[in-house]
Amino acid sequence: MLSFLIKRILSAIPTLLIAYTLVFFIAHATPGSPWDSGGNRPIEPSIKAVLDAKYNLDKPLYVQYTSYLWNALRGDFGPSYRDRTQSVNDIVARFLPVSLKLGAAAMLLAVLLGLPLGALAALTRHPAVDGLIRMISTLGISMPTYVVTSILIVSLGVGLGLVPTFGWKGLFTASSLVPIFSLALAPLAAVIRCFRTSMLEVMNLDFVRTARAKGMKPLPIIIHHMGRNALIPAITVAGSYAAYVLVGSFFVESIAGIPGFGRYFVLAIAARDYPVIIGTTLIYAVIVVVINLLVDLSYFLLDPRARLEQGR
Amino acid sequence: MSEILLEARDIEVRFNAVRAVDGVSLTVAPGETLAIVGESGCGKTTLGRSLALLQRPTSGKVTFNGAELTALSDRQLRQARRQLQMVFQDPYASLDPRQRVGEIVGEPLLIAGVDRATRQKRVAELLDMVGLGADMAQRLPREFSGGQRQRIGIARALACEPKLIICDEPLSALDVSIQAQIVNLLIDLQRRLRLTYVFISHDLAVVRQMASRVAVMYLGRIVEIAETEQLFSAPRHPYTVALLSSVPTLGSGPSPVAEDFLLAGDPPSPSRVPGGCRFHTRCWLSGKLGHPERCATQAPVSTGEGGHLAACHFSDEIAPLLSTSPLLKGAA
Amino acid sequence: MSVLDLAPPRDAGMVTRLWRFIRHNPALSLALAFLLLVLALALFSSFLPHDAYRQNVLVRNSGPSLKYWLGTDALGRDMVARLAVGARVSLTVAVASTIIAVAIGVLVGTIAAYAGGFIDNAIMRFVDSMYAFPDTLFAILFAALIKGQLGGDASGWMAPLAEAYRLSGGLLGVLLTLGLTGWVTTSRLVRAQVLSLKHAEYVLACRLAGASHWFIIRKHLLPNTLPVILIAVTFVVPNAILLEAGLSFIGVGIDPPTPSWGTMIASGAQSIQSYPHLLVFPALAIGLTLLALNVVGDALRDLLDPAVSASRGAAT
Numbered sequence: 023m024l025s026f027l028i029k030r031i032l033s034a035i036p037t038l039l040i041a042y043t044l045v046f047f048i049a050h051a052t053p054g055s056p057w058d059s060g061g062n063r064p065i066e067p068s069i070k071a072v073l074d075a076k077y078n079l080d081k082p083l084y085v086q087y088t089s090y091l092w093n094a095l096r097g098d099f100g101p102s103y104r105d106r107t108q109s110v111n112d113i114v115a116r117f118l119p120v121s122l123k124l125g126a127a128a129m130l131l132a133v134l135l136g137l138p139l140g141a142l143a144a145l146t147r148h149p150a151v152d153g154l155i156r157m158i159s160t161l162g163i164s165m166p167t168y169v170v171t172s173i174l175i176v177s178l179g180v181g182l183g184l185v186p187t188f189g190w191k192g193l194f195t196a197s198s199l200v201p202i203f204s205l206a207l208a209p210l211a212a213v214i215r216c217f218r219t220s221m222l223e224v225m226n227l228d229f230v231r232t233a234r235a236k237g238m239k240p241l242p243i244i245i246h247h248m249g250r251n252a253l254i255p256a257i258t259v260a261g262s263y264a265a266y267v268l269v270g271s272f273f274v275e276s277i278a279g280i281p282g283f284g285r286y287f288v289l290a291i292a293a294r295d296y297p298v299i300i301g302t303t304l305i306y307a308v309i310v311v312v313i314n315l316l317v318d319l320s321y322f323l324l325d326p327r328a329r330l331e332q333g334r
Numbered sequence: 335m336s337e338i339l340l341e342a343r344d345i346e347v348r349f350n351a352v353r354a355v356d357g358v359s360l361t362v363a364p365g366e367t368l369a370i371v372g373e374s375g376c377g378k379t380t381l382g383r384s385l386a387l388l389q390r391p392t393s394g395k396v397t398f399n400g401a402e403l404t405a406l407s408d409r410q411l412r413q414a415r416r417q418l419q420m421v422f423q424d425p426y427a428s429l430d431p432r433q434r435v436g437e438i439v440g441e442p443l444l445i446a447g448v449d450r451a452t453r454q455k456r457v458a459e460l461l462d463m464v465g466l467g468a469d470m471a472q473r474l475p476r477e478f479s480g481g482q483r484q485r486i487g488i489a490r491a492l493a494c495e496p497k498l499i500i501c502d503e504p505l506s507a508l509d510v511s512i513q514a515q516i517v518n519l520l521i522d523l524q525r526r527l528r529l530t531y532v533f534i535s536h537d538l539a540v541v542r543q544m545a546s547r548v549a550v551m552y553l554g555r556i557v558e559i560a561e562t563e564q565l566f567s568a569p570r571h572p573y574t575v576a577l578l579s580s581v582p583t584l585g586s587g588p589s590p591v592a593e594d595f596l597l598a599g600d601p602p603s604p605s606r607v608p609g610g611c612r613f614h615t616r617c618w619l620s621g622k623l624g625h626p627e628r629c630a631t632q633a634p635v636s637t638g639e640g641g642h643l644a645a646c647h648f649s650d651e652i653a654p655l656l657s658t659s660p661l662l663k664g665a666a
Numbered sequence: 667m668s669v670l671d672l673a674p675p676r677d678a679g680m681v682t683r684l685w686r687f688i689r690h691n692p693a694l695s696l697a698l699a700f701l702l703l704v705l706a707l708a709l710f711s712s713f714l715p716h717d718a719y720r721q722n723v724l725v726r727n728s729g730p731s732l733k734y735w736l737g738t739d740a741l742g743r744d745m746v747a748r749l750a751v752g753a754r755v756s757l758t759v760a761v762a763s764t765i766i767a768v769a770i771g772v773l774v775g776t777i778a779a780y781a782g783g784f785i786d787n788a789i790m791r792f793v794d795s796m797y798a799f800p801d802t803l804f805a806i807l808f809a810a811l812i813k814g815q816l817g818g819d820a821s822g823w824m825a826p827l828a829e830a831y832r833l834s835g836g837l838l839g840v841l842l843t844l845g846l847t848g849w850v851t852t853s854r855l856v857r858a859q860v861l862s863l864k865h866a867e868y869v870l871a872c873r874l875a876g877a878s879h880w881f882i883i884r885k886h887l888l889p890n891t892l893p894v895i896l897i898a899v900t901f902v903v904p905n906a907i908l909l910e911a912g913l914s915f916i917g918v919g920i921d922p923p924t925p926s927w928g929t930m931i932a933s934g935a936q937s938i939q940s941y942p943h944l945l946v947f948p949a950l951a952i953g954l955t956l957l958a959l960n961v962v963g964d965a966l967r968d969l970l971d972p973a974v975s976a977s978r979g980a981a982t
Contacts, residue, residue: 037794040792040795040796048808048810051811160957161957164953164956166911166952168912168915169949169950169953172938172946173949173950179938180939180942188939268800269800269803272802272806276932291806291810291916294814299810303807306800310800383870388873388874412876424867427866427867427868428866428867428868428871430868430886430889430890432889441885445872445876446875487871490875494875
């Protein structure tokens with residue numbers, strides 16, 4: 023268990039390092055000094071020198087590479103170029119919680135809705151139910167989040183007036199409905215698809231057929247035998263969509279006007295605010311890696327076979 | 335044996351901790367057929383591939399036609415082993431499904447730089463030689479049966495007029511009635527083209543029909559090697575005896591005597607080779623002799639006369655035991 | 667030959683089977699018809715009644731009408747014409763970036779699998795790192811870099827590139843971005859396939875015949891990887907269209923005034939309240955195109971390799 027955990031964490035390090043390296047060099051290959059804000063107000067050379075020294079910008083590139091990494095490891099991602107009074111950390115603290123809440127709610131919705139729908143599709147095998155569920159899943163996999171958000175806002179907000187078309191009033195208000203559902207659609211489709219397939223597989227396993235032959239009622243079999251075995255792949259799939267939900271938030275938050283991390287990232291890109299870009303990208307990388315780790319871990323805890331394989 | 339076409343010396347093939355082939359030496363004379371037999375997993379396929387240097391041996395030397403293949407670079411090797419070809423086990427995996435038969439058989443010629451017209455003529459000749467019509471050249475492999483595919487594989491091996499063909503279980507994927515046809519084809523080709531074969535198989539009946547000499551492999555080593563008739567009539571290794579007595583014969587049902595020589599259990603994993611004689615954990619002879627300590631502690635050396643070598647401490651004890659067993663005589 | 671050794675019967679031609687397959691699959695026929703329509707619009711956009719760039723202040727933000735089928739945008743430009751040119755941009759990006767991405771993926775995957783050992787390990791470690799990371803994020807960063815380098819006043823050897831970038835209205839940047847970041851899935855699929863083919867007995871036979879590595883790759887490995895490459899294409903093409911619109915939406919893709927579905931959605935989102943048609947039509951265009959591509963891709967994967975399409979989970 024411990025050795026598995028250590029191995030997984032160690033293997034995440036190169037991933038993060040490569041991500042950091044790529045982002046660092048991309049940011050530094052992009053022209054412009056951090057301190058010239060648009061060029062119309064040239065910065066005083068003495069102040070520039072102080073700022074450069076503070077953030078090691080007067081040092082050779084490899085020193086900057088290591089010192090930024092060192093600072094980032096200690097949790098300091100540097101200042102924002104766009105708004106020098108704010109550090110990346112301040113921005114994260116202000117905008118990330120909104121996105122995290124949205125993302126978590128979307129994932130929760132996807133799992134809570136996806137599992138029963140997937141099970142229903144597998145159990146009823148009614149062509150209409152099956153067809154409907156297949157349609158949802160194909161739609162969910164094909165439709166980009168920005169399309170879903172647009173259509174939902176236009177139909178529910180502009181057309182029916184059920185939800186606000188723009189802005190954010192908190193997680194438990196009507197303003198969060200469209201964003202949450204937009205983000206949830208793709209993982210929802212994936213969970214339905216995956217849970218349906220694995221339920222069908224499990225239903226044909228010998229022990230389930232034996233239990234049915236013994237006269238056990240369907241529901242206890244489902245819960246006792248099938249759920250757990252079919253749950254693992256569904257969880258893995260849901261986890262693999264965490265990154266998708268993160269990225270989806272760029273578009274959803276931008277369209278729906280939600281002051282979250284994703285929207286801020288898009289604005290930072292437009293403004294070429296490189297510390298913010300590097301910092302947020304790294305934080306995204308860490309989130310993705312951590313979620314992947316958690317997914318692996320849940321896999322490991324739920325499936326004894328995975329434990330055996332890893333032990334080898 | 336005055337002439338030597340192929341010589342292997344102390345070949346060892348390791349995959350991480352596993353020694354698939356563990357110190358094999360053998361020679362093949364021009365015109366003969368050396369059979370290599372053994373249970374699956376004993377390393378005979380790996381040995382066959384390492385003789386052709388498709389699998390470079392971890393250590394040891396392979397000399398073919400006067401050239402030391404193991405000392406050559408990849409580029410030199412391509413030239414030097416032109417006349418060493420293989421016929422493979424799986425007639426379904428050994429033909430590229432996207433190539434036409436003519437392309438498959440003519441590919442070695444294409445690589446050798448033979449021009450198109452000559453190639454077409456030669457392909458027709460080769461297809462004819464293996465009993466398929468020249469008009470088959472435009473077909474795809476999937477249109478053929480297993481036996482026909484194996485004929486195509488043989489035609490490809492013959493394309494560049496090889497001296498030696500390594501046949502890696504060429505029959506095991508075929509139906510029994512087809513096996514006989516392929517055996518006859520191989521024997522016929524050998525006679526007509528003066529071929530030399532290394533024939534890897536687990537089918538002792540076929541081996542007896544085809545081979546001039548037989549090497550018996552167990553867990554990566556050759557435990558006995560002899561002329562075919564000698565090996566079948568007077569085996570000197572308990573493992574060989576066990577293999578021979580497991581050959582089913584028509585008309586004779588299971589006999590209590592045969593069980594004397596049968597193998598106990600499965601072969602040990604090649605990653606955990608027993609110490610001493612590697613066969614002692616399954617050896618009936620060792621059991622009969624009261625499990626002598628030598629078997630478990632000391633690795634036997636191959637000894638014998640007249641080219642009949644066996645790696646067993648007690649190989650002289652076998653002949654008297656066999657004379658009392660009518661069953662083995664019948665089987666052999 | 668004996669009864670047991672019968673050759674299998676010859677089967678029907680590929681075209682016949684394909685046609686039968688399409689006819690018995692209404693969703694597929696519909697999807698193909700829609701894609702053909704999009705393709706026709708893209709190819710013949712100049713024959714449409716209105717010009718995609720012609721501004722007309724008199725008909726700003728007008729709704730769908732007989733004259734302007736899908737209405738006009740904030741500058742009075744015809745939506746149909748703009749969607750058609752947007753389709754051309756999308757399809758150009760999809761085709762060109764897919765060629766680049768798949769070529770890189772095939773190269774990387776083949777080299778990794780064929781070379782094996784240390785090279786394989788190093789390459790796959792890198793690929794795994796790319797995989798663990800949302801490709802959209804990489805694409806955004808990459809596109810921002812290219813825009814930064816080429817969008818401004820470039821000098822020296824970059825100058826001609828910057829000129830080409832300007833002339834293409836940002837298309838070049840999107841192409842490079844998607845080409846250079848979209849090869850990861852392909853390389854994995856190709857690697858797995860080459861790895862399994864590398865030890866095929868027909869490859870061994872070819873090696874024995876004295877073939878060079880290049881000969882083996884060209885004659886055996888690549889032709890037999892073709893179905894897998896096509897499967898990769900079914901993933902890469904929709905992803906390219908999705909990402910192009912995404913990049914343009916964020917502002918690091920196609921530059922105005924060139925219409926792109928992504929920029930149209932972005933500007934439509936700003937007037938969602940008063941002129942929803944500006945958002946809905948481009949959103950529908952891209953949504954339906956992606957849906958159709960996925961339906962076709964699914965069918966193609968079923969045709970090529972049932973095993974792959976069954977085992978595919980959240981591959982994209």
